[in-house]
Amino acid sequence: MNLTQASNSELNELYLTLKKQYEDYCCKGLKLDMSRGKPGADQLDLAEEMLTVLSKNEQMLSREIDTRNYGLLTGIVECRELFSEIFEVPVKNVIAGGNSSLTMMYDTMMRLWVFGAPDGKRPWCAEKKVKWLCPVPGYDRHFSICQQLGMEMIPVPMTENGPDMDIVEALAADESVKGIWCVPKYSNPQGYVYSDECVRRLAHMNTGAADFRIFWDNAYVVHHLTEERPVLLNIYDECAAAGTLNRVIMFTSTSKVTYPGAGVAAMAASDENVEWSKKIMTVQGIGPDKVNQLRHCMFFPDINAIEEHMKKHAILLKPKFDAVADILERELGGTGAGSWLAPKGGYFISFDSYPGCAKRIHKLCADAGVILTNAGATYPYGIDPEDRNIRIAPSLPPVSELTAAMEVFCICAKLAAVEKILGV
Amino acid sequence: MNLTQASNSELNELYLTLKKQYEDYCCKGLKLDMSRGKPGADQLDLAEEMLTVLSKNEQMLSREIDTRNYGLLTGIVECRELFSEIFEVPVKNVIAGGNSSLTMMYDTMMRLWVFGAPDGKRPWCAEKKVKWLCPVPGYDRHFSICQQLGMEMIPVPMTENGPDMDIVEALAADESVKGIWCVPKYSNPQGYVYSDECVRRLAHMNTGAADFRIFWDNAYVVHHLTEERPVLLNIYDECAAAGTLNRVIMFTSTSKVTYPGAGVAAMAASDENVEWSKKIMTVQGIGPDKVNQLRHCMFFPDINAIEEHMKKHAILLKPKFDAVADILERELGGTGAGSWLAPKGGYFISFDSYPGCAKRIHKLCADAGVILTNAGATYPYGIDPEDRNIRIAPSLPPVSELTAAMEVFCICAKLAAVEKILGV
Incomplete structure (x- = not known):
């Protein structure tokens, strides 16, 4: 359903459904962090051998x-x-x-x-x-x-x-x-x-x-x-x-x-x-x-060694970025509740909510135990003039947690959009 | 001989002897550094085990x-x-x-x-x-x-x-x-x-x-x-x-x-x-x-482990400080060409030359291949009003080099004092 074209009664019905879904998630006591571009533990594990490449005085x-x-x-x-x-x-x-x-x-x-x-x-x-x-x-x-x-x-x-x-x-x-x-x-x-x-x-x-x-x-x-x-x-x-x-x-x-x-x-x-x-x-x-x-x-x-190492990171990271994109597409595709980018590198997915909803989404997510980067953080003085942009950092949580967090996120994004359109 | 009480002819004779000794050292192509409070390689070796105390991902x-x-x-x-x-x-x-x-x-x-x-x-x-x-x-x-x-x-x-x-x-x-x-x-x-x-x-x-x-x-x-x-x-x-x-x-x-x-x-x-x-x-x-x-x-x-470790440093450092003090006493004791302190810790020996000689000693040493901390460095703006203080850092060179460097230093200290007294 495209929220921007839905009737009031459709939106009201959806609002109740989303609110119920949201409250169910709130009861789960989630504690998920997508706030910062931190590598996952599995990525950090990749550098284990570096810990001992220098082990003797004569190597220093x-x-x-x-x-x-x-x-x-x-x-x-x-x-x-x-x-x-x-x-x-x-x-x-x-x-x-x-x-x-x-x-x-x-x-x-x-x-x-x-x-x-x-x-x-x-x-x-x-x-x-x-x-x-x-x-x-x-x-x-x-x-x-x-x-x-x-x-x-x-x-x-x-x-x-x-x-x-x-x-x-x-x-x-x-x-x-x-x-x-x-x-x-x-x-x-x-x-x-x-x-x-x-x-x-x-x-x-x-x-x-x-x-x-x-x-x-x-x-x-x-x-x-x-x-x-x-x-x-x-x-x-x-x-x-x-x-x-x-x-x-x-x-x-x-x-x-x-x-x-x-x-x-x-x-x-x-x-x-x-x-x-x-x-x-x-x-x-x-x-x-x-x-x-x-x-x-x-x-x-040399740089080739770095390139090879980064391929190992990509193998661990790509499924996380894909999971986020898949859930966003499945839950928000065609709804008008937001748009996003699927990057070919880096650490983030940039999400633009329905106008005026980013702060609300951040708050809803936080109350449900999902920590996002502060809404507005991607703008000077923390002021996003359209209150839309949210930076999603999918690298830290394991895919299973990420999936749960993104499901919460999508419910919040839709809920915030419906609230905004309905004026509740 | 106390230089400050010696006769002019004694000083002139000493001047020639010192100059000859100094020139002999200059020919040796020494390259000795007592300029900074750097630990010796043997001291650095003491921490070898620290290099590998963290060797596995699960220890991090x-x-x-x-x-x-x-x-x-x-x-x-x-x-x-x-x-x-x-x-x-x-x-x-x-x-x-x-x-x-x-x-x-x-x-x-x-x-x-x-x-x-x-x-x-x-x-x-x-x-x-x-x-x-x-x-x-x-x-x-x-x-x-x-x-x-x-x-x-x-x-x-x-x-x-x-x-x-x-x-x-x-x-x-x-x-x-x-x-x-x-x-x-x-x-x-x-x-x-x-x-x-x-x-x-x-x-x-x-x-x-x-x-x-x-x-x-x-x-x-x-x-x-x-x-x-x-x-x-x-x-x-x-x-x-x-x-x-x-x-x-x-x-x-x-x-x-x-x-x-x-x-x-x-x-x-x-x-x-x-x-x-x-x-x-x-x-x-x-x-x-x-x-x-x-x-x-x-x-x-804990701090006890540090205390124990520092005893190993002292075992390596003390002979260097002793060597410097011994040579200073042997060569300069009673000459009036300088005074110094034998510290009970830290990294330096503070030497005060005959007034107005520190810069000259630094230059003489440098020309003979012995690098000291710049004269004046121990004062703001590098200005030692009496041009006396020299910071001797004995930690880096091995004892054999240190001995050679200190012999040069003592000749330079006496030479500078004699020059100053004679006004040459």
């Missing part, structure tokens, strides 16, 4: 250094080489860091805020106003960084080819607009891959701010769910061609390759950006955990 | 969480308990972090700078002037943090009981003085332990700034060289008694217990400081490397 030397001792601010060269392959950027432009790319992004933003960019006039905190472009829906932790620093976030609509570049170009002409968040491959939450044209326009566009920065969070660079290997144009090369090499700072990590929180993160940037980062970083610390870097490099001698 | 659960996955901003409880024993502070007041206490100090200072203290009027960057007390000689990396932020560092003389508290109290009355660096046990570089009176006065003194902070860097809390166990008064308890619990933030790490750069760092502070830290930290990252925390907690079930 990297090419340059005893990894157990102090030193090497930018990480061991083996690790920088590995990330150089992933970023497709020269080794000298890669900094291998600690356990979190989010922290590298935060710290980079803080450096811009407190000390200013190498090509900027002043620290950003000394600017009258700092604005930042936020493709939406997007990643809440990105937005939190801007919000903590009091930047003004400007939402930019995402398209299946990336952020709407007509709008980005128009906004970037404002000199108080200092940058943009990008998750260019399997975007969070939609799973879109930026088109060649989008990447080119980002690299070549005129910006009002000389120190405009693209935070290129390539979190899902090797996180495929299918056999397809969408090619993302190399923005570093494009910026080089455009003479805007300081514009882009690239980030990634092995958080969803080996262990979240115990992986290795990295960034890549122009010579000038790297020198600037190092000059400030050298006061913040002596160096990253090189033992864990070496452990990763022993486990992954 | 802490009491609260799968350590491999995201979460737990303040670290796993096992690790917080271990540091709670070390700090002698309740578990709830402990944050177990990443691989570097220096980074925790830097990040804490940055939070005060950008966001302000929970009990402060405004972010420190918005103050007209921020001053910071620096006991001297002290740790160069502490000073670098203040310098990078543009704080005004005020040197305070160290005594064998801690910083000169008459001076500290007088300076702290100025409301623009926001805090002080302290290495309270086996201070860097002298190896002094703060007296009970000093700790009490730090906790109880009146400060002009309501948001005055003591950065209590207890880096060498378990790093004994002898059988003595000097008791450091618990400043946390003293601050509690004084009603100044927000004043102190404690830091330490296992960098020189297990691995520098691949250890675990921690901080401890009041409820209010911890809540304030967490609120800002939660935007900077999702959590520390919990796998490495669990690895440490398996290797060290």
Whole structure:
């Protein structure tokens, strides 16, 4: 039944049925979490051998250094080489860091805020106003960084080819607009891959701010769910061609390759950006955990080893994404209660409810023991103007739990839509 | 021969002899490093078993969480308990972090700078002037943090009981003085332990700034060289008694217990400081490397295990400190060319040259292939007003190399003194 075309009596009847179904689920005492993009335990198990690749004192030397001792601010060269392959950027432009790319992004933003960019006039905190472009829906932790620093976030609509570049170009002409968040491959939450044209326009566009920065969070660079290997144009090369090499700072990590929180993160940037980062970083610390870097490099001698490893993740993840899509199609297909995307990589399914229902669905689910990412979380300041978008994270629960959780979700989505249409 | 009482002809003769000895060493092509407090490879070898204490998937659960996955901003409880024993502070007041206490100090200072203290009027960057007390000689990396932020560092003389508290109290009355660096046990570089009176006065003194902070860097809390166990008064308890619990933030790490750069760092502070830290930290990252925390907690079930482990370090380190002291006594005893301290813990020997000779000694040593910590490094802005203090770090080189390096050092110390006295 298409809810938007149903009669009032049909809707009233459905409302009672859905309410009964919902209450039955509420009694079950479910405790299911689809809120964050956490790998499942079976995925974490895949890295078991990494735990013991370094087991003896005599294995602890990297090419340059005893990894157990102090030193090497930018990480061991083996690790920088590995990330150089992933970023497709020269080794000298890669900094291998600690356990979190989010922290590298935060710290980079803080450096811009407190000390200013190498090509900027002043620290950003000394600017009258700092604005930042936020493709939406997007990643809440990105937005939190801007919000903590009091930047003004400007939402930019995402398209299946990336952020709407007509709008980005128009906004970037404002000199108080200092940058943009990008998750260019399997975007969070939609799973879109930026088109060649989008990447080119980002690299070549005129910006009002000389120190405009693209935070290129390539979190899902090797996180495929299918056999397809969408090619993302190399923005570093494009910026080089455009003479805007300081514009882009690239980030990634092995958080969803080996262990979240115990992986290795990295960034890549122009010579000038790297020198600037190092000059400030050298006061913040002596160096990253090189033992864990070496452990990763022993486990992954090259990018092919990572690719092979990611196929094992896909084998575990794909059935979960398929289960979600199947249940959504079965329960919501043709109802008008929502639409969704079936991504080819990444960690999320982006769901758009009937307008004005996302918060209600989140609440209904929570009361039934199913935890979703907060409605609105995919928008700056937590404000989804249409109250529609919900990020579904299917990776953590086993398929059986996921199925139960999605059944609850679909009942809630329909119930919220019926409530909204009926005005109850 | 006491150089300060020698005749000119004696000095001239000695000058030629020393110069000849020095030139002989220069020809040897030495390459010896006593510049940083790095553990020797034999010390790092002591932690070999820690590499494999976690070897199986089923071992990766802490009491609260799968350590491999995201979460737990303040670290796993096992690790917080271990540091709670070390700090002698309740578990709830402990944050177990990443691989570097220096980074925790830097990040804490940055939070005060950008966001302000929970009990402060405004972010420190918005103050007209921020001053910071620096006991001297002290740790160069502490000073670098203040310098990078543009704080005004005020040197305070160290005594064998801690910083000169008459001076500290007088300076702290100025409301623009926001805090002080302290290495309270086996201070860097002298190896002094703060007296009970000093700790009490730090906790109880009146400060002009309501948001005055003591950065209590207890880096060498378990790093004994002898059988003595000097008791450091618990400043946390003293601050509690004084009603100044927000004043102190404690830091330490296992960098020189297990691995520098691949250890675990921690901080401890009041409820209010911890809540304030967490609120800002939660935007900077999702959590520390919990796998490495669990690895440490398996290797060290409690503080006794750490104490036992540190005895093994002392067995390796003590002969190095003894060798340095023996050579200094043999070559410089009674010459007036310098004085030094024989510490009972920590990582350094603090050497004071004949006045105005430290830079010259550093240069002479460097030219002969012996790298020392930069002269002046133990003072804010790298300026040692008397140009005397040199921090000797004997831990890294094997004893044979250390002996060679110290022989060069002593020749350089005498040569520089003779040059200075003769005015050549």
